[in-house]
Amino acid sequence: MLNVDDMGGDRYIQSVFRALKMMEYIAECRQEAGLTEIGRGVGLSKSTTHGLISTLERCGYIRQNPATGKYSLGLKLFELGQAYAAGLDLREVALPYLRELSARYQETVHLAVLSEGDVVYIDKVDGPLSIGIRSRVGGRNPAHCTGVGKVLISAVDPKKLELLYAGKTMKRFTEHTVTDWDTLRSELQKVREVGYAWDREEFENELWCVAAPVRDGSDTVAAAISLSGPAQRMKSTDREQVAADVLNTAQKISRQLGYRDG
Amino acid sequence: MLNVDDMGGDRYIQSVFRALKMMEYIAECRQEAGLTEIGRGVGLSKSTTHGLISTLERCGYIRQNPATGKYSLGLKLFELGQAYAAGLDLREVALPYLRELSARYQETVHLAVLSEGDVVYIDKVDGPLSIGIRSRVGGRNPAHCTGVGKVLISAVDPKKLELLYAGKTMKRFTEHTVTDWDTLRSELQKVREVGYAWDREEFENELWCVAAPVRDGSDTVAAAISLSGPAQRMKSTDREQVAADVLNTAQKISRQLGYRDG
DNA sequence: AACTACGTTCGTTAATATCGAACGAACAAT
């Protein structure tokens, strides 16, 4: 997956592809990475790596620690990332609703989209009490074991989904994680019917959440929202009520994005 | 500046450089951009542009609107931008102090760093009353006419500064904007002496701000903070007091970043 | 219906990125 040579398909610019993978590798490291290590990570020689890396550095996409000589992500990525966020209606529109929902239950609320079969968190509102929920805006989680993930892939055309997940193994995180395709498929069917998805300790122990889809003007599921909390607290609240509230909030956002007939 | 061929210096990977400039061009557009337009923007043929653009698209750095065929920034940039922010101590450390300062004066507070002679805003805390202050986290402003900018370049080695600004004209934004080098130089000297910088409608009419430097463990000026507000309100507060408070807040952040002898 | 502008594809050619080898510096171990 990190190896640079495994990209079938049409014509693409090799050096650009390699440079991007290097940035992603550095991001995965979560800390400064040496040039040799980066080269090893993407499967390229030191000198090739150096050429690409120094180009990225000169443009501000990565920076070199003058003390250690190692590399980390650069400011330009932050700038462009914020420019991306600024261009999204979704985030702006959703935020007040997320706040409202979070305030009602005193729990953390997330806004997420699908990317290459994974879930990426676009925004969140932390609940005042929520301790232990480890999520990061901009972070990436698997779809098969999260509430937002199940909602999002339940809206994907089954044939495309089959293709996307072909050969992929579903990683187990807890004893409740669904790891076989048949169980997941029937669960997705249920999600489509009721309109929301539960995740009861499928990703993290002691963590529950309910999620619902957000649709845009073109009738596409553009995102999903979820409310997450410790299993104990979530058990003691009216589950029907929470699910209805999450669903209702998602529909309000959808309508504001131009979705009709919610 | 956007033309792709004007990069002197060492060896760098042409196609990577070009691809990065394309992303930056799209970001500058603030909206979807067509392929032909992007090509024109960076000075490349349509087919070359297409190769680079489609590579970026396949990796998620830009995306193509299926309806219009036009391109905008992609989710991956947001992910990496957030990863960059997560790796910064600066932001995390500063936030509580920024909040405190903002709350005391009910005005907007900014945290910014220097990048290629410009100011880039890393974070901000909006005041409850501040209307009309147009700033965006991730946004870029000129250094010569902003409080944070003057603070940041006052700490740059004068020879390097001279080199960085050689030939550059300082754009005029208001009637108070300093546009000649000599005046700016003497102003920077004053900033170094008193430790903070005022901007009184040099960038935007009716907008004042005070800024002070944040230093890190290696004695380098790593960032600057500022407090901004409408000229009227800022005039009616004790200016000595505000400046002292901003300076003091900056020093507290500096100390927490490992700076000694503040 | 003709026309324009767009995104896309393709083949050739020359420009360009790639790689191995070698260098100097920093650091650790002996």
Place this chain on the structure above:
DNA sequence: ATTGTTCGTTCGATATTAACGAACGTAGTT
């Protein structure tokens, strides 16, 4: 001190690779 290792960096020859112009299909417009 000295040796050995590891790191980031530089360089030049070679072959891969990306660049370009021209042509295609498709929308939307005149």
